[in-house]
Amino acid sequence: MTTATRAPALRFSGVTKKFAGGTTALADANLEVAPGEFVSVVGPSGCGKSTLLRIASGLDGITAGSVEVGTRRLGYVFQDATLLPWRTVYQNAALFAELEKMDKAERRRRIADALELVGLTGFEKHLPHQLSGGMRMRASLARSLVLDPEVFLFDEPFGALDEITRERLNDELLRTFQLRAFAALFVTHSVAEAVFLSTRVAVMSARPGRVIADIAVPFEYPRAPELRYTPEFAALCGEVSAHLRSVL
Amino acid sequence: MSIPHSGLGAGGGGAVGITEQVDPERLLVPLLGRAAPSGRGGAAATVLRLGTRIGLPLAVAGVIIGLWYAVSDIVLNSYQRFMLPPPHRVVEVGFFTWSNFVPLVQALGTTAQVTFTGLAISIVAGVGTAVAMSQAKWVENALYPWMVVLQTIPILALTPFLSFFFGFALTPRVIVAVIIAFFPIVSNTLFGLQSADAGMHDLFALHKANRWTRLWKLQFPAALPAMFAGLRVSAGLAVIGAIVGEFFFKQGQAGLGTNMSVYTSLTEGEQLWASVLTASGLGIAVFVFFGWLSRRVVGRWYQPQRR
Numbered sequence: 001m002t003t004a005t006r007a008p009a010l011r012f013s014g015v016t017k018k019f020a021g022g023t024t025a026l027a028d029a030n031l032e033v034a035p036g037e038f039v040s041v042v043g044p045s046g047c048g049k050s051t052l053l054r055i056a057s058g059l060d061g062i063t064a065g066s067v068e069v070g071t072r073r074l075g076y077v078f079q080d081a082t083l084l085p086w087r088t089v090y091q092n093a094a095l096f097a098e099l100e101k102m103d104k105a106e107r108r109r110r111i112a113d114a115l116e117l118v119g120l121t122g123f124e125k126h127l128p129h130q131l132s133g134g135m136r137m138r139a140s141l142a143r144s145l146v147l148d149p150e151v152f153l154f155d156e157p158f159g160a161l162d163e164i165t166r167e168r169l170n171d172e173l174l175r176t177f178q179l180r181a182f183a184a185l186f187v188t189h190s191v192a193e194a195v196f197l198s199t200r201v202a203v204m205s206a207r208p209g210r211v212i213a214d215i216a217v218p219f220e221y222p223r224a225p226e227l228r229y230t231p232e233f234a235a236l237c238g239e240v241s242a243h244l245r246s247v248l
Numbered sequence: 249m250s251i252p253h254s255g256l257g258a259g260g261g262g263a264v265g266i267t268e269q270v271d272p273e274r275l276l277v278p279l280l281g282r283a284a285p286s287g288r289g290g291a292a293a294t295v296l297r298l299g300t301r302i303g304l305p306l307a308v309a310g311v312i313i314g315l316w317y318a319v320s321d322i323v324l325n326s327y328q329r330f331m332l333p334p335p336h337r338v339v340e341v342g343f344f345t346w347s348n349f350v351p352l353v354q355a356l357g358t359t360a361q362v363t364f365t366g367l368a369i370s371i372v373a374g375v376g377t378a379v380a381m382s383q384a385k386w387v388e389n390a391l392y393p394w395m396v397v398l399q400t401i402p403i404l405a406l407t408p409f410l411s412f413f414f415g416f417a418l419t420p421r422v423i424v425a426v427i428i429a430f431f432p433i434v435s436n437t438l439f440g441l442q443s444a445d446a447g448m449h450d451l452f453a454l455h456k457a458n459r460w461t462r463l464w465k466l467q468f469p470a471a472l473p474a475m476f477a478g479l480r481v482s483a484g485l486a487v488i489g490a491i492v493g494e495f496f497f498k499q500g501q502a503g504l505g506t507n508m509s510v511y512t513s514l515t516e517g518e519q520l521w522a523s524v525l526t527a528s529g530l531g532i533a534v535f536v537f538f539g540w541l542s543r544r545v546v547g548r549w550y551q552p553q554r555r
Contacts, residue, residue: 059453076454082447086469086549098465099455127549 009183014065027208038184040194043204049187075149081136083128090124114145134165154186203243213243330517342522359503362490366425374433382441417500421493428489429482436478440471476542483534
């Protein structure tokens with residue numbers, strides 16, 4: 001699974017998270033993401049999948065256990081695009097770079113690159129309310145890509161989109177993944193999306209969440225959209241679903 | 249996940265902010281119209297839209313003038329008519345008589361000066377107070393109740409006190425305008441500063457932005473629509489404050505309020521009502537100005553819920 005010689009990009013060891021209200025979101029969760037690996041997390045609603053990402057990013061603390069993040073260059077795409085409505089696409093893409101006080105010339109170059117990568121060149125001056133849901137998500141992706149992240153966290157980014165847009169963005173995300181070679185931790189509700197994108201799929205139990213299965217996905221990258229319709233793909237989705245059913 | 253910025257619960261400030269936010273939007277639509285989606289409907293639809301937007305307020309104006317005449321000519325007898333002279337007399341005596349018109353314009357200038365000074369002070373002090381409250385919960389807890397109290401003190405009760413310190417001329421008038429116009433700016437600005445959603449705050453927390461960066465790049469822009477709504481309310485209130493102040497503090501240049509109180513005691517109904525109409529005109533002008541400014545500044549990205 002993971003190579004022992006390299007330090008992991010991301011490692012959760014025995015992570016427990018209790019909220020002030022008394023809910024235990026995670027109990028002894030273990031998960032490791034190697035550099036360049038794409039790991040998806042699936043699980044029942046409220047099992048602490050998103051909490052895992054918030055912990056990795058430092059937005060939330062932990063109650064017990066340990067978390068190692070191998071880099072400070074962290075990308076994070078939220079469930080909502082969370083674009084600032086008063087900023088144009090360009091200015092939104094610039095936000096993280098601004099907050100990280102990136103050099104101006106460098107910033108301009110990287111924003112142009114990122115917007116091109118997500119296919120938003122020509123939309124720099126548009127405001128979020130003028131964009132479709134898919135385009136807003138691309139802008140949100142670009143905002144993190146500007147930082148050239150080594151670890152990329154995705155919190156159900158395409159959950160609110162229609163099937164066609166979603167599959168297209170999946171294809172594009174994989175292309176970006178190959179180009180930029182980041183390590184990804186991707187939370188989703190969709191088994192097919194998880195299998196299509198990932199090198200490994202982790203299945204979490206109902207709350208308090210922990211990882212109960214870790215399934216390797218053997219398909220080579222680049223992955224063609226047609227992969228979704230092969231018997232091997234279906235078999236793997238079936239396996240993940242079986243694990244999911246066992247925890248429901 | 250405890251979310252410290254969920255806005256509405258803040259010391260009761262949210263509720264106030266909301267009610268005051270809705271009104272000006274509603275009022276402004278018939279006055280200025282709203283950027284209508286183009287290309288839908290045709291010339292007929294445009295005519296219809298203009299008809300309802302301009303025609304309806306005009307029809308209401310007609311009804312009001314009709315009622316005015318009815319009260320003045322039918323309800324009041326000739327000894328009582330000074331209370332509400334018919335509209336044409338108000339226009340004739342109040343506006344079209346040169347010796348009355350000149351002092352009216354001078355009074356308007358004085359009232360406008362008091363209004364704008366009071367409004368400017370309210371904006372600076374109000375926004376400053378709201379920013380302080382948004383940065384520390386204890387400041388909000390300590391000050392907010394007193395803002396409400398300040399709002400409820402009758403100006404009448406303050407007049408001896410104000411005149412003792414500030415005399416009877418322009419300064420106490422400005423203070424009255426500030427007292428009346430201050431609160432909506434504080435409450436709306438505070439509501440606005442707390443309105444950015446938790447997800448947006450996460451973006452800044454993720455990159456360890458300090459509170460000033462967060463204030464400047466997130467909370468302040470997010471607050472602008474609410475601030476403008478508060479400004480429009482306060483602008484109208486500042487006019488009222490200036491006139492109320494002029495009722496009590498009559499030394500120095502006469503304002504519209506000074507003259508109203510004089511005309512009332514002299515039973516000069518025509519000039520009294522001409523002053524009232526002029527004061528309304530000033531109120532409408534500042535209201536419309538801030539509506540226009542609001543659309544210039546935030547209209548590009550902020551659209552109140554469309555029908």
